[in-house]
Structure formats: C-alpha cells, structure tokens
Amino acid sequence: MHDSELKKLLLETHPVRPGQEDRAWGQLKGRFSTAEQIRSLSLFMGWRTGLATCALIVIAILAGDFLAMRPYPGSFASAASQAPGIYATAFYSHSAHAQVVWINGMEPASDQLSYMDPTMVVAGADASQPARDPNGL
Amino acid sequence: MHLKIVVLGFVFCCFGIAAGSANDEVSVSLYLAENIPPPPQALVAPEKLHHRLREVFGFEHYELLKRGEIDLKSHWEQWVLPRKDFFIRLEPLPNKTGETPLLDYELYKDGFIVAKGQYEPHEGTPLFINGPDFKQGRLIFVLEAR
Numbered sequence: 321m322h323d324s325e326l327k328k329l330l331l332e333t334h335p336v337r338p339g340q341e342d343r344a345w346g347q348l349k350g351r352f353s354t355a356e357q358i359r360s361l362s363l364f365m366g367w368r369t370g371l372a373t374c375a376l377i378v379i380a381i382l383a384g385d386f387l388a389m390r391p392y393p394g395s396f397a398s399a400a401s402q403a404p405g406i407y408a409t410a411f412y413s414h415s416a417h418a419q420v421v422w423i424n425g426m427e428p429a430s431d432q433l434s435y436m437d438p439t440m441v442v443a444g445a446d447a448s449q450p451a452r453d454p455n456g457l
Numbered sequence: 458m459h460l461k462i463v464v465l466g467f468v469f470c471c472f473g474i475a476a477g478s479a480n481d482e483v484s485v486s487l488y489l490a491e492n493i494p495p496p497p498q499a500l501v502a503p504e505k506l507h508h509r510l511r512e513v514f515g516f517e518h519y520e521l522l523k524r525g526e527i528d529l530k531s532h533w534e535q536w537v538l539p540r541k542d543f544f545i546r547l548e549p550l551p552n553k554t555g556e557t558p559l560l561d562y563e564l565y566k567d568g569f570i571v572a573k574g575q576y577e578p579h580e581g582t583p584l585f586i587n588g589p590d591f592k593q594g595r596l597i598f599v600l601e602a603r
Contacts, residue, residue, distance in 0.1 A: 397574060397577070410574060417581070418513065418582060418583045418584065455540045455542045456539070457541060
C-alpha cells in the first residue's frame with residue numbers, strides 16, 4: 321500500500337475535524353520549544369561544569385606546587401645515635417618553623433683544656449685577663 | 458580569557474624560577490644559648506632566628522660563637538670546627554638537576570662521633586642541632602640554606 325492510499329483511507333475512516341491540525345501543531349510546537357530550552361540549558365550547564373572542573377584541576381596543581389615548595393611541616397632531617405648512652409631524634413617544630421635534631425646524653429662541653437690539646441697553656445700568659453676558652457677555635 | 462592564560466603562565470614561570478634558583482650554600486653557625494646577657498660586643502642571633510631558637514630551646518640569649526659556610530655543589534666532605542671538642546662534618550650528596558640537595562652530617566663530641574643523619578636544606582627552614590651544655594647554657598648548631 322502506498323502512502324497516498326493510506327492517507328486516503330485514514331481520511332475516510334478518521335476524518336480530520338476543523339482546527340484539529342492547528343491544535344496538534346500548536347501542542348507539538350510547544351513541546352519542541354521546551355525541548356530546545358532544556359537542550360540549551362544542559363549545554364550551558366555542561367560548559368560551566370567543564371570550566372569549573374578545569375579551574376579546580378588548575379587550582380589543585382598550583383596548590384600542590386605551592387605545598388611542595390613551601391617549608392613543609394614534615395621531616396627534612398634524620399638523626400641516629402652513634403654512641404652508647406646517646407639518644408638522637410629529629411622532628412619538625414611547628415611553632416619555630418624549623419627542623420630540630422635533639423641529642424641527649426652528651427657530656428657537657430668544657431672550657432678547660434681537653435685531652436686533644438694539652439699544650440694549650442702558654443707560659444707567661446697574662447693571668448689578669450679573663451681566661452680564654454681553650455676549646456674555642 | 459587571554460589575560461587568565463597570561464597570568465597562569467606567569468605563575469608557572471615564577472614557580473620555575475623559584476625551583477631553578479635552588480640554594481647553593483648552607484651556613485653553619487654555633488650559638489651559645491644562655492639566660493645571662495652576653496657581653497655587649499658579642500654577636501647575637503638575628504631577631505627572627507632568636508624567636509625560633511627561643512621557641513625550641515627556651516633560653517633568653519643566643520650568642521654567635523662561630524660561623525662557617527659549606528658549598529652544596531662540592532660533593533666532598535666539609536668540616537665546620539667552631540670548637541675542638543664539638544664540631545660537625547658535612548657532605549653534600551650528589552643529586553639530579555632540579556632535585557633538593559641532601560646533606561649528610563656527622564656530629565662529633567670530644568673527638569668521637571655521637572650522632573649522624575641527613576638533612577634536606579630548605580630556605581626559610583633552618584636545622585637546629587641541640588648540642589652539649591656549656592657553662593650556664595648550651596651549644597647549638599644552626600644550619601641555614603642560603
């Protein structure tokens with residue numbers, strides 16, 4: 321059956337009432353315009369979402385670079401004891417913004433002659449002057 | 458939009474310049490921390506460093522006893538000997554271009570090694586090494602990237 325024959329049959333069995341075509345076209349046009357609005361809105365939202373995503377990625381990269389370059393509150397130093405009775409540890413001081421190596425157990429430093437240089441005393445040195453620290457260089 | 462691209466490029470360039478100008482020297486200073494004021498002619502820690510040292514060690518005064526510099530580009534051992542009984546050996550480790558240099562250190566007291574470790578020098582983040590007590594105070598090594 322050809323289209324023309326089908327159309328003729330339909331017109332005979334279901335005649336189009338006056339104004340029916342106009343009403344149908346009006347409804348269809350309304351739906352078309354709504355669909356167009358939704359489509360344009362989704363395109364607009366997609367563009368904004370994409371831009372926001374790009375902006376977030378760039379911000380994340382910059383923040384990562386910034387955090388990597390600023391004084392990082394992690395440990396940049398390590399410490400290990402090398403003698404019995406000595407304890408060494410390393411940490412980051414947030415309040416001082418500094419790395420700290422803390423060593424416990426050392427004997428106090430002396431301002432007396434050390435065994436390393438027992439010939440430091442100079443004969444005839446001026447006794448009235450305050451004693452110089454013989455371990456200072 | 459073009460302005461944003463230019464600004465973004467500028468920011469990346471700044472990061473590149475900052476990364477490129479890596480520190481080449483580390484200053485190594487020995488301070489004497491005390492609660493009694495040092496003599497008037499004594500060199501003392503700069504104000505910012507003073508506050509940082511005080512936050513960690515709690516002493517009132519920080520007198521500079523000796524200062525030395527080590528070159529991070531020279532990958533051999535370098536010694537800083539402010540005293541006969543307390544000194545430090547430093548050795549910059551080889552690193553790839555662009556990487557943060559790493560510094561090997563060994564601390565000596567009375568001629569014997571007492572501690573060793575590694576330090577990654579970062580400008581603005583000094584390293585404080587708590588040394589032995591001395592007189593009424595304490596000796597402190599301060600390593601700062603330049």
